[in-house]
Each structure stands twice: as C-alpha cells, then as structure tokens.
Amino acid sequence: MPRRLHPVELDFAESAPVRLVFTGDVSASPEAVYRALAEDVTDWPAWFDAVSSAVPTRDGAGRDVRLKGGIFFGETVMATDPHERYAYRVDTTNAPGLRALLEEWVVTPTAQGSRVRWTFAVDGPAPVRVLVRLSRAGLGTSFRRAIRRLDRRLARSATS
Numbered sequence: 015m016p017r018r019l020h021p022v023e024l025d026f027a028e029s030a031p032v033r034l035v036f037t038g039d040v041s042a043s044p045e046a047v048y049r050a051l052a053e054d055v056t057d058w059p060a061w062f063d064a065v066s067s068a069v070p071t072r073d074g075a076g077r078d079v080r081l082k083g084g085i086f087f088g089e090t091v092m093a094t095d096p097h098e099r100y101a102y103r104v105d106t107t108n109a110p111g112l113r114a115l116l117e118e119w120v121v122t123p124t125a126q127g128s129r130v131r132w133t134f135a136v137d138g139p140a141p142v143r144v145l146v147r148l149s150r151a152g153l154g155t156s157f158r159r160a161i162r163r164l165d166r167r168l169a170r171s172a173t174s
Contacts, residue, residue, distance in 0.1 A: 015108065016086060016088060016106040016107060016108050017106065017107060017108070018105065018106055019103075019104055019105060019106065019107060019112055019113060019114050019115060020113050020114040020137070021090075021103065021105065022103050022114045022116050022135075022137075023092070024092050024093055024101060024116070024118070026103070026114065026116045026135050026137075027101065027116055027118040027133045027135045028135075030114070030116070030135035030136055030137055031136070031137050031143055032135070032136045032137070032138075032143045032146045032147060033133060033134070033135050033136075034133070034134040034136075034146070034147075034149075034150050034153055034154075035131060035132070035133050035134075036131070036132045036134075036153070036154050036157040036158070037129055037130065037131045037132075038129070038130050038157065038158055038161035038162075039124060039126065039127065039128070039129050039130070039161075039165075040127050040128050040130060040161060040164060040165040040168065041126055041127040041128075041165055041168075041169060042127050042128060042164075042165065042168035042169065042172065043123070043127065043128060044097040044098070044121045044122065044123050044128045045096075045097045046128075046168050046171075046172070047121045047128045047130060047164070047168070048096060048097045048098070048100065048121050050164055050167070050168060051100045051119050051121070052091075052094055052100040055068045055069070055070045055077055056068060056069060056070070058079075060163075060167065061160055061163040061164040061167050062156075062160040062163070062164075063082070063156060063159060063160065063163075064081050064082055064156050064160075065079060065080070065081060065082075066080045066081060066082045067079070067080045068080075071088075074091065075090065075091055076088070076089055076090050076091060076102075076105075077089040077091065077102060084108070085107065085108060085109050086106075086107060086108045086109075087104045087106070087107050087109075087115075088104070088105050088106035088107070089102040089103065089104050089105060090102060090103055090105050092116070093118070097121065098120065098121055098122075099118065099119065099120050099121070100118075100119045100121075101116065101117065101118040101119065102116070102117055103115065103116040103117075104116070111138045111139060111141065111142035111145075112136065112137075112138050112142060113137040113138045113139075113142075114135075114136070114137040114138075115134075115135070115136050115137075116133075116135045117132065117133065117134055117135070118131075118132070118133040118135070119131070119132055119133075120133075130161060132157055134146075134153060
C-alpha cells in the first residue's frame with residue numbers, strides 16, 4: 015500500500031541528507047534531451063531500463079512511475095524549465111523507509127550536444143540513508159546505461 019512522503023521543495027536537491035549526483039553527455043541538443051525527459055514521459059521505459067512504465071497525471075503536473083521489481087512512485091512535477099531543468103518529488107510510494115525523495119535533471123549545452131546531470135535526493139532513517147549510499151554504484155550504472163540509450167534513441171529520431 016502506498017505511503018505518503020514529506021512534501022519537499024526544490025531546494026531539497028541541495029539540502030537532502032543523501033544526494034547522489036551523476037552526469038553524462040549526449041550528442042543531442044538540450045531541446046531534444048529536455049523533450050525526452052519532460053514531454054515524452056511515456057517513452058521513459060524505452061531508454062531507462064529501471065522504469066517499466068511512466069504516465070503523466072494531472073495534465074502533466076504529476077507522474078505515476080513503476081520500476082521493474084514493483085516499486086511505485088506517485089510524483090508531483092516541481093520544475094519544468096524548458097531545455098534546462100526537469101524536477102519532481104515523490105509524494106507516494108510503496109518503497110519502505112523513505113521519508114522524502116526528489117529527483118532533478120539539469121541539461122546544459124556543450125560543444126558536442128548536451129550534458130545531463132541527475133540528482134537523486136533522499137531522506138529516511140539511518141538504515142535507508144546507508145542503503146541509498148551503498149546503491150550509488152548501481153544507480154550510477156543504471157544512469158550511464160540510460161544516457162547511452164537515450165543518446166542512441168535521440169540520434170535515430172534526428173535522422174528519421
């Protein structure tokens with residue numbers, strides 16, 4: 015049964031007790047990357063392996079996301095800065111122990127395309143914070159794989 019988490023604000027991306035930050039480069043423009051992140055929500059499973067479904071809710075003000083393995087997130091979109099930033103907080107989840115979770119995706123232009131920075135900001139009791147820190151390598155691998163797949167996907171759509 016989903017539990018309600020603390021309703022954090024955008025500054026939680028900088029102040030959370032646990033912050034995992036990952037970056038990756040793609041050859042696509044910031045506009046194309048932002049569109050994939052914030053506008054083509056239902057396509058997330060095509061490039062982010064961990065996601066089994068992502069559905070916009072409340073006319074785009076929220077998302078319902080299911081991960082492989084059965085974890086569910088009911089989210090509120092917190093920032094949609096076109097071509098720059100997409101952020102959302104988790105309001106409800108069936109993941110045990112979490113108190114608060116916010117994810118922020120920042121896209122910046124580079125000479126070769128775009129740099130994507132993903133911040134995974136979490137609060138929970140000490141065992142949850144330790145577990146999230148221990149998950150850094152796995153989350154990093156998942157992020158890098160997702161960015162490579164997104165890069166290939168966007169390159170294909172640019173040539174179509």
